[in-house]
Amino acid sequence: MPDTDADAADAIDLRSDTVTRPSDAMRDAAHEAAVGDDVYREDPTVDKLEARAADVLGFEAALYVPTGTMGNQIAARTHTGRGQEALVERESHVYKWELAGLAQHAGLQVRTVDGGERGVVTPEQVHAGYVEQDGHRPGTGLLCLENTHNSKGGTAIAPERIDAAAAAAHEHDVPVHLDGARLFNAAAALDVPAARIAREVDSVMCCLSKGLGAPVGSVLAGDEAFIEAARRVRKLFGGGMRQAGIIAAPGLRALENRDRLADDHRNAGRLAAGLDDLDGLDAHDPETNIVLVDTDRPAEAFLADCESAGVLGVPFADRQVRFCTHLDVERAGVERAVERVAEVA
Numbered sequence: 001m002p003d004t005d006a007d008a009a010d011a012i013d014l015r016s017d018t019v020t021r022p023s024d025a026m027r028d029a030a031h032e033a034a035v036g037d038d039v040y041r042e043d044p045t046v047d048k049l050e051a052r053a054a055d056v057l058g059f060e061a062a063l064y065v066p067t068g069t070m071g072n073q074i075a076a077r078t079h080t081g082r083g084q085e086a087l088v089e090r091e092s093h094v095y096k097w098e099l100a101g102l103a104q105h106a107g108l109q110v111r112t113v114d115g116g117e118r119g120v121v122t123p124e125q126v127h128a129g130y131v132e133q134d135g136h137r138p139g140t141g142l143l144c145l146e147n148t149h150n151s152k153g154g155t156a157i158a159p160e161r162i163d164a165a166a167a168a169a170h171e172h173d174v175p176v177h178l179d180g181a182r183l184f185n186a187a188a189a190l191d192v193p194a195a196r197i198a199r200e201v202d203s204v205m206c207c208l209s210k211g212l213g214a215p216v217g218s219v220l221a222g223d224e225a226f227i228e229a230a231r232r233v234r235k236l237f238g239g240g241m242r243q244a245g246i247i248a249a250p251g252l253r254a255l256e257n258r259d260r261l262a263d264d265h266r267n268a269g270r271l272a273a274g275l276d277d278l279d280g281l282d283a284h285d286p287e288t289n290i291v292l293v294d295t296d297r298p299a300e301a302f303l304a305d306c307e308s309a310g311v312l313g314v315p316f317a318d319r320q321v322r323f324c325t326h327l328d329v330e331r332a333g334v335e336r337a338v339e340r341v342a343e344v345a
């Protein structure tokens with residue numbers, strides 16, 4: 001790993017699984033990648049990544065995109081027409097953390113449903129939230145689901161629940177997009193292939209740059225016609241990249257890191273148990289690699305103390321913080337993080 005300043009190298013960084021650095025194997029893969037101009041469809045490494053991603057996710061085709069946010073926004077724009085409604089979970093990333101992109105990029109009005117403690121959207125909620133287009137009403141153009149659900153603490157939603165919500169939307173001819181930024185975490189936690197979870201949806205986005213460890217990039221999968229249309233929208237959004245094989249090659253490596261996500265989940269369990277034992281902390285039982293911890297004092301103050309002890313997390317609510325396990329923190333690092341937080345808790 002390249003040198004950083006001593007403090008940063010020493011801190012145990014549990015802010016997010018996005019902080020993972022590319023491995024030597026990924027750097028070698030970038031170095032050796034065959035490349036061409038991908039806007040001309042001449043980059044063999046991007047082609048390989050898209051084919052592999054489509055295969056792993058169980059779709060006809062896939063599109064390499066710079067970020068998960070862009071993947072979600074491209075999907076929304078591709079599935080819908082201006083002035084329609086998107087039905088989304090109230091705490092979903094696409095609604096909460098993407099700068100009102102659904103409004104800005106796709107001209108959509110958002111209708112939210114409350115997915116409760118685990119962020120699960122039910123078929124009843126889909127039927128109730130559906131708006132039929134008429135002389136006054138915009139019509140529902142998209143249902144967006146999320147798995148794992150980030151804001152609910154990385155909940156892994158069973159394929160049957162995704163199927164049921166998707167079937168309800170399809171009864172109204174409404175397409176379904178799955179924000180699967182951490183879909184492979186859900187797959188590992190539920191011990192099912194990612195393709196099974198995404199079987200009934202029309203498109204899915206997965207991040208390569210989170211727990212899988214790629215330096216950049218996400219993939220959007222769907223049928224051939226959808227991906228062809230999405231490719232045009234990617235260009236419109238400024239996401240048409242040239243010799244992108246340089247970053248797609250590490251992405252291909254990252255796709256093969258799926259099985260090790262279970263290690264992160266075990267580490268999250270250990271972290272939660274260790275923190276929960278400390279005074280003033282109440283850790284939620286993690287389903288995947290995200291650990292939410294309720295604090296008896298303001299989250300910012302608690303995190304400042306953690307940082308001085310060499311552990312980094314992020315605030316999630318006034319008195320709640322999030323820690324995220326990932327491939328750059330081994331079991332020993334997790335144990336050390338618990339010891340360090342114990343000094344300041």
Ligand SMILES: *Cc1c(COP(=O)(O)O)cnc(C)c1O
Pocket residue numbers: 066067068069070072093094146148149150179181182207209218
């Ligand atoms: C991280 C994340 C995204 C966005 O991915 P970026 O690559 O950071 O743009 C989208 N959805 C969910 C659920 C996420 O956790």
